[in-house]
Amino acid sequence: MEEFKQAQRAIWSAGDYSTLSEYIAEVGELVIDRAGVEPGMRVLDVACGTGNAAIPAARAGGLVTGLDLVPELLDGGRRKAAATGLEIDWVEGDAEELPFEEGAFDRVVSTFGHMFAPRHQRAAEEMARVCGKGGVIATCAWTPEGTVGDLFRASAAYAPPPPDFASPPILWGTEDHVRDMFGATASAFEFERHVVTIAAESTEDFLDFFIERFGPLVTARSMLGERFSELREQILAIWERANEADDGSLRLPQEYLLSVIRL
Numbered sequence: 001m002e003e004f005k006q007a008q009r010a011i012w013s014a015g016d017y018s019t020l021s022e023y024i025a026e027v028g029e030l031v032i033d034r035a036g037v038e039p040g041m042r043v044l045d046v047a048c049g050t051g052n053a054a055i056p057a058a059r060a061g062g063l064v065t066g067l068d069l070v071p072e073l074l075d076g077g078r079r080k081a082a083a084t085g086l087e088i089d090w091v092e093g094d095a096e097e098l099p100f101e102e103g104a105f106d107r108v109v110s111t112f113g114h115m116f117a118p119r120h121q122r123a124a125e126e127m128a129r130v131c132g133k134g135g136v137i138a139t140c141a142w143t144p145e146g147t148v149g150d151l152f153r154a155s156a157a158y159a160p161p162p163p164d165f166a167s168p169p170i171l172w173g174t175e176d177h178v179r180d181m182f183g184a185t186a187s188a189f190e191f192e193r194h195v196v197t198i199a200a201e202s203t204e205d206f207l208d209f210f211i212e213r214f215g216p217l218v219t220a221r222s223m224l225g226e227r228f229s230e231l232r233e234q235i236l237a238i239w240e241r242a243n244e245a246d247d248g249s250l251r252l253p254q255e256y257l258l259s260v261i262r263l
């Protein structure tokens with residue numbers, strides 16, 4: 001297990017996630033709205049990266065903690081929060097073993113972060129434990145039908161097989177899976193599908209920019225050597241198929257599932 005976590009740390013600290021996270025910043029705003037964060041509430045952002053949800057939660061008046069496996073990303077979040085004068089506690093830790101007391105938070109959120117903890121049931125139990133009765137968990141995960149689902153499937157064909165204990169992250173983008181994971185503790189579920197659209201001058205330009213910065217692809221490139229060009233072609237084809245622009249630019253819709261789990 002520790003080997004897997006070390007590999008995850010290496011993957012997510014590679015590249016420049018902080019810059020890429022700006023392209024999906026609106027998701028953090030939406031999840032904080034749907035979680036119903038109000039001034040004075042204790043809020044945990046699980047697998048916070050550079051704070052896409054933690055920062056709007058603090059802006060809404062929450063007493064916010066951001067937790068992530070990767071210290072370099074927490075540093076990025078610290079810098080962003082300091083630039084806006086917001087106070088957030090940044091904690092290095094694992095979504096499967098949250099270092100907090102039962103019921104320590106009123107709201108627990110995660111945008112595209114909890115989905116990468118390999119043991120989904122364990123992550124769900126931990127989020128529910130630290131949130132406690134009466135609290136709300138709100139999560140966002142890419143859907144299997146969306147363009148990120150396609151990208152994950154293409155990339156998986158070039159990656160070593162995952163260990164037995166790891167479930168596919170994309171499962172979190174289905175309502176059934178969310179119900180299964182939280183069924184024992186939830187009193188109600190609400191689901192919404194949304195799209196966050198990436199706009200760029202061209203598909204090729206954005207792909208090259210993305211390959212330099214997205215940790216999983218930075219890692220795949222160094223592992224695959226020359227074979228990486230095949231994967232690059234496949235991603236290009238996925239994005240060109242999904243592109244909604246007809247003027248040579250890129251408008252790439254990326255669908256995600258927003259889940260609100262009331263405890």
Ligand SMILES: C[S@@+](CC[C@H](N)C(=O)[O-])C[C@H]1O[C@@H](n2cnc3c(N)ncnc32)[C@H](O)[C@@H]1O
Pocket residue numbers: 008012021046047048049050051052053067068069070073093094095096110111112113114116117118
């Ligand atoms: C795609 S990024 C999402 C970051 C951020 N929530 C956002 O919306 O920009 C995935 C994040 O999950 C974190 N992560 C992966 N596995 C984790 C785990 N087991 N515990 C905590 N964080 C984890 C990574 O370090 C990375 O910051």
